Amino acid sequence: MKAFDLLLNATVAFSAAVFLAYLGLLWDFGLFTTLPAGITGFFLDRPVLQYVALALVVGALIAKVPVRKAIRQQHPAEKG
Numbered sequence: 001m002k003a004f005d006l007l008l009n010a011t012v013a014f015s016a017a018v019f020l021a022y023l024g025l026l027w028d029f030g031l032f033t034t035l036p037a038g039i040t041g042f043f044l045d046r047p048v049l050q051y052v053a054l055a056l057v058v059g060a061l062i063a064k065v066p067v068r069k070a071i072r073q074q075h076p077a078e079k080g
Contacts, residue, residue: 022050
């Protein structure tokens, strides 16, 4: 369960970075404006990825609730 929790953390971090990069593109700042076109071209050609990233953030955050509850039940002495 702890490995799944770590995977959810990584999913939230990466998806949030991608979504925030798309938001930054709207106001001409951020990750997509500073990286070279060879790196950002994949994302800029597929604007639907911003909604996929947002859905992944929301889904991973919702999934973390029962995972954290299960971890607390398995390890009641630990806090976190």
